Amino acid sequence: MAKSHSNTEEKIKEAARKLFVEKGFSNATTRDIAECAETNIALVNYYFRSKENLFQSVFQESFAQTFLPVARILNDDLPLEVKIYKFVDNITELLKRDPMLPIFVLSEMRGEHGAMCQTMQQAGAMEQSAGFQQQLDEEAAKGNIRPVDARQVETNLMALVLFPFLSMNILKMKHQLDDETFAQFVDERKKVVPETILAYLRNKG
């Protein structure tokens, strides 16, 4: 028997990941992927049974390594302020390496029953935010912050961190940013975003 993970199979996966994220599921063709992996079309369907199957394979794996670790930070056992700074910093650095990840995920989730739904659910990305809500309740009981809905705070955090990457092209156009100044803009938000979240929490009414 040959080695279970041939070099070709891995090259196809990498090419698929790159092109799916870059152009979306339907705009990345099997021929694109084969060419990018320096093989031919038949091999894509030899190792993976279909384009759909390749898509699932690639991203179930890709997501367990990227989004999930940072998504869990909100349920970690850390002081509130530390947690928020860590969350923002970690996601920001992740996205600076992979800026098209957010627009890719949200694009594929379009149409109610997108291919990513199952993937995300079985990857455990849909955990309730009970732990985070409890921490916010405790802080509110201590009078450190106002009583808040954790879902709203969580939404705010994700929004403030992800949106600059989601709208990267528009931001670059509107404010005439190149890659360097965009990275600068995003780095500034490592302060702006936590301060925004904390200012809201500490503003007692």
Added chain:
Amino acid sequence: MAKSHSNTEEKIKEAARKLFVEKGFSNATTRDIAECAETNIALVNYYFRSKENLFQSVFQESFAQTFLPVARILNDDLPLEVKIYKFVDNITELLKRDPMLPIFVLSEMRGEHGAMCQTMQQAGAMEQSAGFQQQLDEEAAKGNIRPVDARQVETNLMALVLFPFLSMNILKMKHQLDDETFAQFVDERKKVVPETILAYLRNKG
């Protein structure tokens, strides 16, 4: 000469708008659009010369009527607090009517030179936020708020309002919301978002 805007041409435009927003440019086929408009494929290319041309026509128009009016609110001559509440309220109501607009725009802007770039630029959506920056500077000089970068504040505002719609499907899954409770969640943000923005501005830290 026949009337310049036949009923058929208008039906095609409406069908195209609906399907482009719903499924994106490349996932909405000419046959889809023709069927939805209750005509045939040839007529789509008779009135508009190509699918690309139809796309541009439809959305140049659609955007001048939706996004631009609310985008200009930030440059209106209004007190800061009033302006922010008005901005959030107007965009939120707009998006409750057209929830897929944000994900559509950002999806089509993927790939650096998406079809929307020219459209947005010639629609004037790329105006600099000089007026808003000046207002923030004046308020800071008066000591009402801290000195801030208007681009960051603008980004925060857009992020907090648009993101719930961008991630609508994920939010619904994660928190088990139906259409009604999602609308409720979004309505709560008409208070949460302005309070978040203002808490940051007024926090002189």
Added chain:
DNA sequence: CTTAATATTAAGCAAACGTTTAAAAACAAA
């Protein structure tokens, strides 16, 4: 009615799509 412009239709084009086939090449174990 005649005529010419406009609107609509059914049919078909070439190209690109995801996928399959059948044969060749490479490889490992006997």
Added chain:
DNA sequence: TTTGTTTTTAAACGTTTGCTTAATATTAAG
């Protein structure tokens, strides 16, 4: 080498894509 399995290739399959053609209706004016 022989045998059997795995990997790779070139070619083609049937569909769907955006778009065009050529013929037919419809309309309005002279």
